[in-house]
Amino acid sequence: MRLICDLHIHSKYSRACSPQMEPEGLEHWSRLKGIDIVGTGDFVHPAYQKQLRSELAEAEPGLYRLKKAAGSPVRFLLSVEISLIYKHAGKTRKVHHIVLAPSLESAGRLSEELGRRGNIASDGRPILGLSSADLLDIVLSVDPRNALIPAHAWTPWFSVFGSKSGYDSLEECFGDGAKHIFAIETGLSSDRPMNRRVGALDRLALISNSDAHSPAKLGREASVLDTERGYDGVLKAFRANTPELFPFTVEFFPEEGKYHYDGHRDCRVCLHPRESRDLKDKCPVCGKGLTLGVMHRVEDLADRPWDFKNEDSARQRSLVPLEELIADAFDCGVNTQKVREAYLKLVAEFGTEFAILLDVPVADLALKAPPKVAEAVARMRSGEVRLDPGYDGEFGVVRIFKERKERKFAVKGGVQMGLL
Numbered sequence: 001m002r003l004i005c006d007l008h009i010h011s012k013y014s015r016a017c018s019p020q021m022e023p024e025g026l027e028h029w030s031r032l033k034g035i036d037i038v039g040t041g042d043f044v045h046p047a048y049q050k051q052l053r054s055e056l057a058e059a060e061p062g063l064y065r066l067k068k069a070a071g072s073p074v075r076f077l078l079s080v081e082i083s084l085i086y087k088h089a090g091k092t093r094k095v096h097h098i099v100l101a102p103s104l105e106s107a108g109r110l111s112e113e114l115g116r117r118g119n120i121a122s123d124g125r126p127i128l129g130l131s132s133a134d135l136l137d138i139v140l141s142v143d144p145r146n147a148l149i150p151a152h153a154w155t156p157w158f159s160v161f162g163s164k165s166g167y168d169s170l171e172e173c174f175g176d177g178a179k180h181i182f183a184i185e186t187g188l189s190s191d192r193p194m195n196r197r198v199g200a201l202d203r204l205a206l207i208s209n210s211d212a213h214s215p216a217k218l219g220r221e222a223s224v225l226d227t228e229r230g231y232d233g234v235l236k237a238f239r240a241n242t243p244e245l246f247p248f249t250v251e252f253f254p255e256e257g258k259y260h261y262d263g264h265r266d267c268r269v270c271l272h273p274r275e276s277r278d279l280k281d282k283c284p285v286c287g288k289g290l291t292l293g294v295m296h297r298v299e300d301l302a303d304r305p306w307d308f309k310n311e312d313s314a315r316q317r318s319l320v321p322l323e324e325l326i327a328d329a330f331d332c333g334v335n336t337q338k339v340r341e342a343y344l345k346l347v348a349e350f351g352t353e354f355a356i357l358l359d360v361p362v363a364d365l366a367l368k369a370p371p372k373v374a375e376a377v378a379r380m381r382s383g384e385v386r387l388d389p390g391y392d393g394e395f396g397v398v399r400i401f402k403e404r405k406e407r408k409f410a411v412k413g414g415v416q417m418g419l420l
Contacts, residue, residue, distance in 0.1 A: 003036040003225045004250075004354055005234060006218055007079050008098050008151060008185060008209030011042035014124030018214035022048075023055045023076065027066045029215035030074040032344075034352025037063065037234065038218065039079030039100075039209070042124030043107045044114055052078075053104055062102040062231020077231060078107045081151055081211075082114075083127045083158065084135060094165040095132050095173070096125075096151040096158045098185060098209075099139055102231045106143040113138050132160070136177045147235060148180070152187030152211060153195075154294040156259055160184070161301065163292040168301060169200060182239050183207050188221060189257025189294040189390065192249065193313040197302035205241040206312075208249040219354065220321050222250040248315045250354075255387035256320075256396040259293045263391030270391040273299055291392040320380050320398050322346070322353045328400045329372035342370070376400045 012021045020029075021041065030038045040056075042048045056064035056076055063075040078101040085094050101107040114120050117138075118128040128135070139146045150160040150170075157164050160173050170178040183205035186195055195206050208221035227233040227245050237245040254260050262276040263269050267285035273296035281290050299306075326342050327334040343353075349368050350356050356365065356377065366374040379385065379400050390396030 001226065001229060002247075003227065003229060003234075004034060004219070004222050005037040005077075005225060006030075006035050006210050006212070006222045007037070007039035007077055007100065007207075007234075008081060009039045009041040009079070009212045009218065010081070011040070011045070011048050011124045013042050013045045013048045014213070016213060017124070020215045021213070022051065023066050024068070025215050026076070026218070027069055027072055027074045029218050031072060032347050032353060033219040034354035035219050035222065036073065036229070037075045037077050040064075040076050041079055041081070043078045043080045043101065044082070044099075044111045044120050044126055045080075045124045046111065046115075046121050048124060049104075049107065049111055052076075052107075056104075058103075060230045063229060064104075075229065077234065078102070078104065080107075081125045082135065083125055084130055084132060085127060086129050086131050088131055089172075092165060093132070093167070093173075094158045094162070095160050096155075097132065097135060098149045098151045100147040100149070100231075100235070102143065102145045106146060110139065110142045110146065113142055132173050133175050133177050136174055136180060140180060145231075145235075147182075149207065150181065150184045152189075153184040154190050154259075154297050155187055156291055156293065156297070159187070161297060163297045163300075183241075185209060186221075186249070186251070187211075187257065187294070188252045189254050189260040190298065191251045191254045191318065192316045193309055194254065194295070194298045196310055196313045197298060197304040197306070197308050199303045200301075205238045205246065206249065207238060208251055208316075216323065217321075219250070221252055222354075224248050224250065243311075243315060246315070248317055251316045251318050253318050253320070253385060253387055253396075253398055254294070255389040256398050257294065258390040258393050258395045259291070260295055260396060261389040261391040262290045262293045262296050263394075264288065264290050265392040265394055270389065270394075293391060317358065318380075318383065319357050320376075320385070320400075322356055324398065325376040325380060325400065326373055328398075328402065329370060329376045331401075342373070346373070372401070 010017045012019045057067050059065040120126040139148050153160050156162045167173040207223045210220045212218045225237040227237040262271045264283040326339045362378045386399040388397040
């Protein structure tokens with residue numbers, strides 16, 4: 001059974017999140033997107049946990065459905081992202097982890113344990129002073145079926161391998177507990193081939209999720225499984241990490257992620273890692289340190305060449321969200337009413353957004369969709385896109401019809417630099 005899973009999201013109880021990020025809104029948008037299993041997000045938060053208990057009912061073992069939508073195919077899996085800030089080996093570490101739980105009872109026990117160690121009510125994504133190794137011990141001691149997965153593993157500021165506050169290996173981060181880590185989340189700014197350049201990660205599954213803060217962003221990345229519908233089925237597919245049980249991930253073109261290249265947003269400087277190294281990782285405008293992006297950090301830890309590919313590298317589909325394709329085709333903003341109306345019309349015609357992006361033949365799409373939208377889908381599937389890489393917190397831009405922005409070059413102190 002093909003199951004499209006998006007397990008890392010946030011609820012309305014997290015900062016800067018839409019009020020629609022609660023079970024009813026998540027169910028509605030998951031149906032539009034074609035997501036079979038969506039994370040609840042934020043299950044540690046006391047008020048949200050109460051809401052989950054009120055609005056969800058178990059459907060299959062470890063998966064829940066919205067009570068008021070008994071016929072919906074959408075299932076919920078209990079998930080939360082936890083932010084850790086702590087000192088380790090002489091450095092301040094800032095690392096985010098995803099935790100999955102098999103039942104509301106297990107989620108409740110974990111919430112109680114973490115509540116004894118910090119404030120879990122101030123934000124849906126709690127910020128705790130625990131080390132990663134201590135959090136892993138707590139998660140597994142509460143319920144051995146719980147799972148911990150390092151979130152957006154390469155993001156500079158808050159990840160296990162981040163350039164600003166992370167580690168060089170899972171063993172350095174978790175100690176002996178590293179053996180319990182069976183997957184990492186690649187994040188929006190990296191994809192499978194980039195991760196497979198690091199041989200130490202070969203044993204790990206590479207999973208993808210949206211990290212959505214609003215429902216329209218659900219499914220921008222996802223993991224596609226072929227397994228039985230249930231909590232154990234999902235984890236079995238991740239742990240096995242075979243093409244039969246875990247065929248592929250849905251990925252951003254990694255350049256679209258907001259930390260792909262190096263840069264300094266205040267000075268509007270965006271650089272390829274080779275350029276950064278030539279500048280000793282300093283901003284050529286102001287002289288401050290650059291934010292070293294995911295591409296740079298992968299290069300630091302890689303033991304394989306930049307063009308390395310293996311069979312696992314191919315287990316992905318690089319997609320552009322449908323609303324972005326429509327906006328490009330219409331040459332207008334993605335958040336306009338025109339785009340939303342076209343989106344809803346297409347989804348009503350073809351079933352789900354993922355059906356349009358992955359499955360519907362372009363010839364069939366062309367019969368009902370505006371011609372340039374059908375052409376945009378065709379070009380996306382074949383990788384015919386133009387990319388302006390993201391950097392230092394600024395999302396990159398994928399262009400189908402528009403030409404990519406020219407990078408302007410200037411000279412400062414005899415050094416050529418790339419400016420946006």
